Amino acid sequence: MSLKPAYFAKEAAINTRRNLLMAAAAVLAVTLSMFFVGSTMMVWRFFDNVTARWKNDVQINAFLADDASESQRSAAEVEIREWNEVKAVTFISKEEALDEFREMFADQEALVDSVTADTLPASFRISLEDPSMLPQVQDRLEKVAGIDDVVSAQEEVKRVQRVVTILNAFLLVLAVILVIAAVVLVSNTIRLAIYARRREIEIMRLVGATNWFIRWPFILEGLFQGLVGAGLAIAILLVVKKLAVQWLSNTASFLPLGIPGTFVAFAAFAMVFLSVLIAGGGSALSLRRYLDV
Amino acid sequence: MIRLEHVTKVYEQNRAVALEDVSVDIQKGEFVFLVGPSGSGKSSMLKLLTRELAPSQGRIWVAGKELNSLSSWKVPYLRRNIGNIFQDFKLLPNKTVYENVAFALEVIGRPKHVVSQQVPQILELVGLANKRNNLPHQLSGGEQQRVSIARAFVNRPLILLADEPTGNLDPQTSVGIMRLLDRINKTGTTVLMATHDQNIVNSMRRRVIEMEPGGRVIRDQARGVYGYGA
Numbered sequence: 001m002s003l004k005p006a007y008f009a010k011e012a013a014i015n016t017r018r019n020l021l022m023a024a025a026a027v028l029a030v031t032l033s034m035f036f037v038g039s040t041m042m043v044w045r046f047f048d049n050v051t052a053r054w055k056n057d058v059q060i061n062a063f064l065a066d067d068a069s070e071s072q073r074s075a076a077e078v079e080i081r082e083w084n085e086v087k088a089v090t091f092i093s094k095e096e097a098l099d100e101f102r103e104m105f106a107d108q109e110a111l112v113d114s115v116t117a118d119t120l121p122a123s124f125r126i127s128l129e130d131p132s133m134l135p136q137v138q139d140r141l142e143k144v145a146g147i148d149d150v151v152s153a154q155e156e157v158k159r160v161q162r163v164v165t166i167l168n169a170f171l172l173v174l175a176v177i178l179v180i181a182a183v184v185l186v187s188n189t190i191r192l193a194i195y196a197r198r199r200e201i202e203i204m205r206l207v208g209a210t211n212w213f214i215r216w217p218f219i220l221e222g223l224f225q226g227l228v229g230a231g232l233a234i235a236i237l238l239v240v241k242k243l244a245v246q247w248l249s250n251t252a253s254f255l256p257l258g259i260p261g262t263f264v265a266f267a268a269f270a271m272v273f274l275s276v277l278i279a280g281g282g283s284a285l286s287l288r289r290y291l292d293v
Numbered sequence: 294m295i296r297l298e299h300v301t302k303v304y305e306q307n308r309a310v311a312l313e314d315v316s317v318d319i320q321k322g323e324f325v326f327l328v329g330p331s332g333s334g335k336s337s338m339l340k341l342l343t344r345e346l347a348p349s350q351g352r353i354w355v356a357g358k359e360l361n362s363l364s365s366w367k368v369p370y371l372r373r374n375i376g377n378i379f380q381d382f383k384l385l386p387n388k389t390v391y392e393n394v395a396f397a398l399e400v401i402g403r404p405k406h407v408v409s410q411q412v413p414q415i416l417e418l419v420g421l422a423n424k425r426n427n428l429p430h431q432l433s434g435g436e437q438q439r440v441s442i443a444r445a446f447v448n449r450p451l452i453l454l455a456d457e458p459t460g461n462l463d464p465q466t467s468v469g470i471m472r473l474l475d476r477i478n479k480t481g482t483t484v485l486m487a488t489h490d491q492n493i494v495n496s497m498r499r500r501v502i503e504m505e506p507g508g509r510v511i512r513d514q515a516r517g518v519y520g521y522g523a
């Protein structure tokens with residue numbers, strides 16, 4: 001069979017122009033769905049960054065009882081330092097705790113003024129060789145004389161992870177719904193294009209055009225809508241990502257905001273690939289139903 | 294060239310019997326009229342030959358191919374051997390005369406130089422060389438039918454199937470169309486034409502196959518006339 005790319009492209013362009021509104025709706029649906037797929041991937045990667053750092057960087061705060069004596073304190077410190085799981089122990093006195101507090105809430109004067117060194121407990125800040133040993137160490141710490149309360153970020157990390165999982169599941173469901181909508185809309189524009197060309201198609205069949213010759217312009221039209229949609233989605237996603245990073249680095253500079261370029265490229269590739277599937281699926285649906293030989 | 298063996302066609306949707314045990318053999322180069330009242334199965338028979346329809350029973354050969362076992366991807370190639378013309382011309386309204394004819398070659402992948410050589414030739418043959426840039430609505434019925442004949446014949450098919458090609462034309466114009474079909478037949482093309490037109494059948498005196506409602510062939514006669522009573 002002789003392929004005629006120029007002919008097919010021209011026919012596809014004519015189809016698209018004829019149904020500009022429907023084509024725009026289909027492109028928009030692809031854009032939206034791909035934007036959601038892309039942002040789901042980004043959000044997932046971002047929280048993976050954050051929680052990964054937290055996971056590897058777990059510290060335990062062991063607060064001293066206010067009535068703990070100086071000898072209890074030093075005995076505890078010596079004992080903890082000897083444990084194999086413990087990497088480092090830092091003592092934070094009441095005064096140091098106050099300094100940290102002041103720094104952390106520098107903008108909130110009222111709060112800072114209400115707190116004195118007496119209000120804040122002294123503590124040991126303990127980091128571990130192996131973060132997975134945290135529960136055991138935490139249990140042991142609670143039994144050490146003079147230690148009142150043991151706190152770690154572990155629960156926080158778990159809670160954040162739970163929230164992220166739910167958020168991701170939600171985004172994923174939304175993305176799936178939007179993908180289905182996109183397939184339906186692409187399929188619909190192709191159906192209209194087939195309808196608009198029914199006379200030509202009848203003649204093509206009559207004179208012996210092959211099925212693929214008849215189908216190609218419609219497949220190209222669908223692919224075109226898919227690719228334009230994916231391109232728009234990638235562009236929007238990059239802009240939104242940039243704005244989000246800007247905003248977060250102002251308000252939450254402690255977060256690891258860097259998403260590697262390779263991951264962004266991978267996400268973009270996945271979006272293009274998916275949109276080609278959407279477009280192919282949408283076209284195929286209509287071709288099967290309305291272009292049977 | 295065309296052969297039907299005990300062919301029966303029943304439309305599944307409404308159980309209408311279009312052909313009932315039809316056996317017909319048409320040689321290469323023949324000119325055959327297919328006559329009979331409305332609903333006697335003439336159009337159905339023509340559609341069976343291009344495999345637009347499949348028979349309910351019986352076997353069909355066209356241009357050396359056995360249609361029952363022909364795989365569907367080969368059907369387009371079968372159709373390239375068959376020209377089709379219709380009562381309603383089936384021209385594309387937004388294409389010129391030239392474009393309508395060229396379309397038939399383009400969509401079967403013929404190269405540009407072949408198209409630009411063959412189309413003017415065939416327009417010359419049907420007498421429309423001077424109207425090549427007209428749109429169908431700027432032509433008379435007879436001229437439109439000539440365009441559709443040009444389109445059917447431009448690929449030099451072995452067979453020409455005509456379904457009441459003069460059904461929408463006045464007698465004068467019909468004679469012109471029949472002359473054209475006769476010329477095409479003289480080039481060796483097998484012509485099978487379904488028609489209601491008594492005058493044409495009677496004046497041409499070619500082979501006549503007559504069908505009756507219910508799809509039976511009741512007469513197959515060389516150099517026949519439209520009906521015994523006519």
Ligand SMILES: Nc1ncnc2c1ncn2[C@@H]1O[C@H](COP(=O)(O)OP(=O)(O)O)[C@@H](O)[C@H]1O
Nearest residue numbers: 304307309310311330331332333334335336337
């Ligand atoms: N697409 C169809 N679906 C169902 N019945 C049909 C269809 N086409 C034709 N028929 C029936 O088949 C019979 C033959 O029709 P047709 O071949 O069109 O006859 P003719 O061309 O001689 O008028 C008629 O009874 C008609 O109602």
Ligand SMILES: [Mg+2]
Nearest residue numbers: 335336337456
């Ligand atoms: Mg008919």
